[in-house]
Amino acid sequence: MADQAFKIPEYREYPTIPALVPGSMAHSKPYIANEKVQADMGFPGKLVDNWEEKAIAKFGELLGKYRSLKVFMDSCVHCGACTDKCHYFISTGDPKNMPVARQDLMRSVYRRYFTLPGKLFPKLVGARDLTKDVLDEWYSYFWQCSECRRCSVFCPYGIDTAEVTMAARHIMDTVGHSQKYCNEIIVKLNKIGNNLGLPGPALENTLEGLEEDVKEESGVDVKYPLNVKGAEVLLVTPSADFFAEPHIESLIGYGKVFHAAGISWTLSSYASEAGNFGLFNGSYEHMRQVAIRVRDAALELGVKRIVVGECGHAWRVAYAFWNTLTGLGAGAKDPFAIELQNQLDPRYMQPSHICEFTWDLIQQGRLKFDKEANDHRIITFHDSCNVARASRMGNYPGGQFEIPRNVIKAVANNYVEMAPDTICESTFCCGGGGGVLTDDLIELRVKGAFPRMEALQQVVDANGVNYMATICAICKAQFTKVLPYYNFDMRLVGGVHQLVSTAIRLGDEQ
Amino acid sequence: MFFAILFYLAFAIFIAGVAYKIYDYARTPAPLSIPTTPAPITKGGVAFRMFREVLFFESLFKGNLWIWLFGWLFHMALFLVLIRHLRYFTEPVWGWVAFLQPFGMYAGFAMAAGLAGLWGRRFLVERIRYISTPSDHLMLALLLLIALSGLGIKFLMHTDIIAVKVFFLGLMMFDIQPLPSHIGLYVHLLLVALLMIIFPFSKLLHAPGVFFSPTRNQTDNPREVRHLAPWAAQIEKN
Numbered sequence: 001m002a003d004q005a006f007k008i009p010e011y012r013e014y015p016t017i018p019a020l021v022p023g024s025m026a027h028s029k030p031y032i033a034n035e036k037v038q039a040d041m042g043f044p045g046k047l048v049d050n051w052e053e054k055a056i057a058k059f060g061e062l063l064g065k066y067r068s069l070k071v072f073m074d075s076c077v078h079c080g081a082c083t084d085k086c087h088y089f090i091s092t093g094d095p096k097n098m099p100v101a102r103q104d105l106m107r108s109v110y111r112r113y114f115t116l117p118g119k120l121f122p123k124l125v126g127a128r129d130l131t132k133d134v135l136d137e138w139y140s141y142f143w144q145c146s147e148c149r150r151c152s153v154f155c156p157y158g159i160d161t162a163e164v165t166m167a168a169r170h171i172m173d174t175v176g177h178s179q180k181y182c183n184e185i186i187v188k189l190n191k192i193g194n195n196l197g198l199p200g201p202a203l204e205n206t207l208e209g210l211e212e213d214v215k216e217e218s219g220v221d222v223k224y225p226l227n228v229k230g231a232e233v234l235l236v237t238p239s240a241d242f243f244a245e246p247h248i249e250s251l252i253g254y255g256k257v258f259h260a261a262g263i264s265w266t267l268s269s270y271a272s273e274a275g276n277f278g279l280f281n282g283s284y285e286h287m288r289q290v291a292i293r294v295r296d297a298a299l300e301l302g303v304k305r306i307v308v309g310e311c312g313h314a315w316r317v318a319y320a321f322w323n324t325l326t327g328l329g330a331g332a333k334d335p336f337a338i339e340l341q342n343q344l345d346p347r348y349m350q351p352s353h354i355c356e357f358t359w360d361l362i363q364q365g366r367l368k369f370d371k372e373a374n375d376h377r378i379i380t381f382h383d384s385c386n387v388a389r390a391s392r393m394g395n396y397p398g399g400q401f402e403i404p405r406n407v408i409k410a411v412a413n414n415y416v417e418m419a420p421d422t423i424c425e426s427t428f429c430c431g432g433g434g435g436v437l438t439d440d441l442i443e444l445r446v447k448g449a450f451p452r453m454e455a456l457q458q459v460v461d462a463n464g465v466n467y468m469a470t471i472c473a474i475c476k477a478q479f480t481k482v483l484p485y486y487n488f489d490m491r492l493v494g495g496v497h498q499l500v501s502t503a504i505r506l507g508d509e510q
Numbered sequence: 511m512f513f514a515i516l517f518y519l520a521f522a523i524f525i526a527g528v529a530y531k532i533y534d535y536a537r538t539p540a541p542l543s544i545p546t547t548p549a550p551i552t553k554g555g556v557a558f559r560m561f562r563e564v565l566f567f568e569s570l571f572k573g574n575l576w577i578w579l580f581g582w583l584f585h586m587a588l589f590l591v592l593i594r595h596l597r598y599f600t601e602p603v604w605g606w607v608a609f610l611q612p613f614g615m616y617a618g619f620a621m622a623a624g625l626a627g628l629w630g631r632r633f634l635v636e637r638i639r640y641i642s643t644p645s646d647h648l649m650l651a652l653l654l655l656i657a658l659s660g661l662g663i664k665f666l667m668h669t670d671i672i673a674v675k676v677f678f679l680g681l682m683m684f685d686i687q688p689l690p691s692h693i694g695l696y697v698h699l700l701l702v703a704l705l706m707i708i709f710p711f712s713k714l715l716h717a718p719g720v721f722f723s724p725t726r727n728q729t730d731n732p733r734e735v736r737h738l739a740p741w742a743a744q745i746e747k748n
Contacts, residue, residue, distance in 0.1 A: 020636055065741055067538040068724045074531070075719035078646050079581065080631065080638040081573035095640045104641065116711050117645070125712075126643035152546045154573030156563070156581075157716055158725035160546065284541065284742060320543045320732045324742070331736040334746060349733055389546055392730055397548035397555075425548065 006443045008485055009091045009450045011457060017084045021093035030143050031440050033178040040187040041286070044176030051175040052130050056113050058171045063114065068163045073110045075157040076100060082151040082161075087428045088144050091450035096141045099151035099161045105137055106168050135177065142168040143179055144444055147280065147313075147434035148385035153425050162434070166282025169435075173281055181438035185277045186286055193293065194239035194273035200226075203269050206242050214252055220506040222259045224251075224267070227301070231266035232345075233258065234298050235354075236274045236318070237309025238473035246494040247476050250310050253497030256504050257358050261366045265307075271297035274314035275473065279321075280435030288325045291317065295326040295340060304345040307352050310495050312384035312472030313433065318351050319391040349395075355404045355471060356393045358500060362410050369503040374412035377467040379499065380459050381405055381417070382452065382479075383427035384472035398424075404471055404496050411503040416463045422455040430470075432478030445478060446485045453486040460488075469496050513677075513699055514686045520703035527710020528718060535722040539739035549730035556729050563726055577631070584624030584653075590617035591660070598675045599682065615664065622657040625650055649712065652701060659698040669695045 035045030048054060063070045082099040084090065089097040096102060104126065111118030111127035118127030128134055147162035172178060188197040198206070207224040214222045225231065235258075241251040258265045271293040278287030298306055306328065308318045323329030327337025329350050344350050352360075361367045381404060393399040401424045409415055422428055431448025459465040470476060470493060479493035550556045562568040567585075570578045594614025597603045629650040632642045663669055669692040680687035689695070708714070721727065729735075738746075 017637070020640060064538060065541065065739070067535060067540040067722060068544060070538050071535055071719045071722045071724070075713070075716040075723065077713045077716050078638070078641050078643070079570070079574075079577050079628075080635065080641060081570050081577050083637040083641065085573070095637070098637060098641065100641050117708075123644065124648075125645045149546060152725050154569055156567050156570040156573075157720045158546055158563075158569065158723040160544065160725050163544070285745060288745065323732055323735075324542055324737045327736065329733050329736070331734070332738075351733075390544070392547055392549075392551075395551075397551060397730065400547065425546075 006446070009447060011454050018090060018093040020095045022095055025088070025092045025094040025097060025144060025444070026140060028144055028441065028444050029140050030436070030438060031180040033180040033183045037180065037183050037187055038176060038178060040190070041173070041178070041183050043173050043178055047176045051135070051177070054175050055130055055171050058174045059109070060114065062167050062170065066163070066167065068160065069167050072103070072159045072163060073107055076103060076107065076159055079156065081154050081156065085151045085154055087150070087431060087448050087451045088444065091447040096137070097144055102141055102145055103159065103161055103164045105134070105141055106164050109134065138168050138172060139177060142172070143436060143441070145434060146385070146429045146431065146436055146448065148429035149389040150385065150426070150428065153389060165434070166280070169280070170282035173283065179435065181440070182277045182280050182435040186290070189273055189277070189290055193270050195275050195277065196239045196242070198239060198242060198272065200269035203242060203267070203272055207267070210248070210252065214255070218506060220259070222255050222506065224255050225265065226267050227269055228266035229301050231264045231301060231303055233263055233265035233305045233307050234301055234303040235265055235267055235307050235309060236271055236294055237267070238275045238311040238314055239273045240473040240477060241309055244477060246480065246491070246498060247473055249498035249501060250495030253495065253501030253504070254309060254354055256501055256506060257361065257367065257497070260504055260507050261361050266301060266303070268297035268301060270300070274308050274311045274318065276314060276317040277435060279313055279317050287317065287321065291322055291325045294322065295328050295336065298328070299336065299340055299343070302343065304343070305348050305352065306344070306350055307354055307357050309354050310471040310473065310497060312386040312474060315353055316386040316390040319353070322351060353393050355407050355496060358497070359403045359407050362407065368505040369411045370505060371411060371413050371503055373503045374499055375414065377412060377499070378414040378416060378463060378465045379408060379412055379467045379469055380415070380456070380465045381408060381423070382430070382468050382470040382475060383423050384470055384475050385427060385429040385433055387471060388425055388427045407496055408469055408499055411499050416459050416465055418455040418459050422451065428452045428455070430472070430475040430478040431482065433474050437474050437478055446482050449478065449482045449486070456488070457486070466492065468493050469499060471496050511686065513689050514681060516703045517681060520706040524706035524709050531710055531715055532718050535718065539741065540724045540728070541737065541739035541742050543728055543730070543732035543737045544724050545728040545730050546725040547730060549728065551730050553729055556727060560721065560727060564720060580624045580627030580631070583620050584628060587617040587621035587624060590614045591621055598678050601679060618657055618661045618664065622654060622661065625654045625657060629654065645712070652705060656698065656701045656705065659694055659701065663694045663698060667694050
């Protein structure tokens with residue numbers, strides 16, 4: 001990787017905090033969405049003439065809609081606890097990548113337009129007019145946040161920069177200053193049903209091919225069903241699972257789990273995407289549009305349970321938001337939601353994560369494994385940020401850390417943890433989350449992976465780790481791309497259900 | 511007379527301002543479940559999390575030990591000092607206030623030390639220097655001057671504290687009494703009034719704000735309970 005135009009951070013001998021390098025990432029800007037995409041999204045095609053006025057109006061509207069934004073704008077005391085917590089700051093030294101400084105890009109505007117001291121004494125309280133320069137800064141630095149929430153763990157007021165980033169992106173969307181990557185994906189999903197734009201027939205082909213591959217490898221007829229009415233389980237998984245490496249290995253694993261447990265299941269071509277990019281842009285409406293497809297598919301297929309595949313932000317939306325957005329869960333009162341509640345099996349948590357599902361079966365003794373099949377692997381686990389800090393698995397806090405690890409340990413013998421300040425609630429983002437997994441931000445992505453790469457290098461050197469398991473489609477895609485920059489084999493990363501797939505006994509081997 | 515009016519005014523602005531902010535936070539919906547996880551799954555668990563956060567600054571402790579040390583020292587000392595000051599507003603003085611009196615006296619020093627530490631960081635640590643605004647410095651200056659002038663009155667240049675108490679008890683009864691003429695006392699009271707006035711317009715709102723922070727005060731129950739905001743419910747109807 002000698003041809004890239006930027007320098008890859010060097011591993012630190014001691015855990016030092018970098019000196020500030022002001023402006024070192026000011027050039028980072030993703031491509032702007034074109035007019036056609038914007039039209040499909042319902043946003044202006046390009047920056048509107050009265051954008052300042054519109055942006056401030058939208059800002060005011062969001063302050064009235066989101067308590068998080070309002071409280072977070074007021075509460076920061078500039079204590080500095082978050083300043084060294086962001087992976088983008090650690091790897092770039094750009095002070096505007098310190099969470100507090102990123103928030104202040106927006107807070108300075110808040111103070112100017114919405115507080116008395118900011119109106120009277122802007123200089124004193126660091127308030128600024130929303131000029132084109134400020135907007136450009138927003139565009140650059142709010143697209144350098146992966147909404148991973150690591151800063152929110154350490155903030156004495158729980159200020160979550162992700163909430164601020166989402167609000168800023170939403171404001172930019174409404175004045176026509178949008179990022180291409182995310183909006184294109186949302187449009188594709190709304191038109192076709194998944195982020196990759198794979199139409200139904202293509203999915204069907206892929207799944208048939210998969211069945212043949214698995215048959216060839218294991219001699220067993222494992223099915224990968226699509227649009228099967230009356231199946232017990234609807235599996236909603238990131239569309240990368242259908243064709244990308246290493247994602248597809250985990251999809252193979254899910255199918256084997258269903259097969260071994262004898263549970264009927266199906267995928268849906270209409271809701272063939274677990275990922276929800278509406279989250280990244282802070283648009284409740286778009287997030288709901290994406291989520292409602294799952295409810296519709298579940299109703300149409302008449303399933304009893306909904307299970308979500310390995311995906312980080314998707315699991316956040318599924319676990320934390322689906323019920324609120326669409327009534328998929330408990331407590332909703334509209335007719336569709338009530339119909340769905342009557343249809344779903346009340347004995348199971350809705351929705352369930354595939355790791356919850358598999359772990360549950362393991363505990364019931366319904367799955368058997370040849371753990372030695374994974375003996376060639378020395379495994380570590382990368383906690384995906386949104387699973388770790390924005391969701392849960394199981395019925396107790398912290399289940400999202402234990403359950404994937406339990407599954408790994410049930411199917412493999414060699415397991416090693418990375419450094420404690422880089423896992424569980426302190427985990428580092430892969431560097432590609434939150435809507436920045438696009439090649440026009442490759443410098444940001446490579447640099448953002450640095451703290452994780454550093455921790456990985458330690459266990460590679462000390463324990464010979466050769467497999468980093470993770471349960472997120474973005475993490476898998478990001479690491480596959482970025483590992484070579486740090487002189488690792490891109491095949492070092494894989495899913496948890498890839499490990500399950502290797503070791504599981506299908507029960508009817510010939 | 512000036513101080514009487516000033517304190518009525520400052521107190522009114524403080525109470526009305528903070529009350530309005532609390533009302534404003536309370537009426538603004540939290541349309542999604544966003545606790546920073548792992549989060550408690552019961553209301554009791556959330557109460558315990560908030561208790562640890564407010565009393566021990568748990569997150570800050572995890573984040574940065576130096577800031578925690580100075581910050582916690584300052585806030586706990588301030589708390590004791592405030593309790594001690596209740597003696598100037600109650601007659602007879604409550605027993606537990608009298609008990610805490612000696613601790614409160616020396617807490618003044620701890621308060622000043624904590625503030626000095628926090629301020630020092632704003633000069634010495636590059637990252638924190640970068641994020642500090644003039645108002646951050648002035649706020650620390652204000653609090654430190656309040657602490658130092660208070661300590662000055664107590665330990666260096668005594669004022670007629672009985673008369674001060676008569677003044678404040680009088681204020682509370684709308685019976686205005688003279689305040690002793692004492693420069694240290696004037697400075698102390700002037701700054702305290704200023705602090706009360708700017709409280710509802712400044713970052714001091716972190717005090718009520720922390721109780722309304724959704725990442726801390728929400729129960730982790732989204733699969734069982736919907737968090738539908740009224741404006742979001744409106745979207746569903748369309």
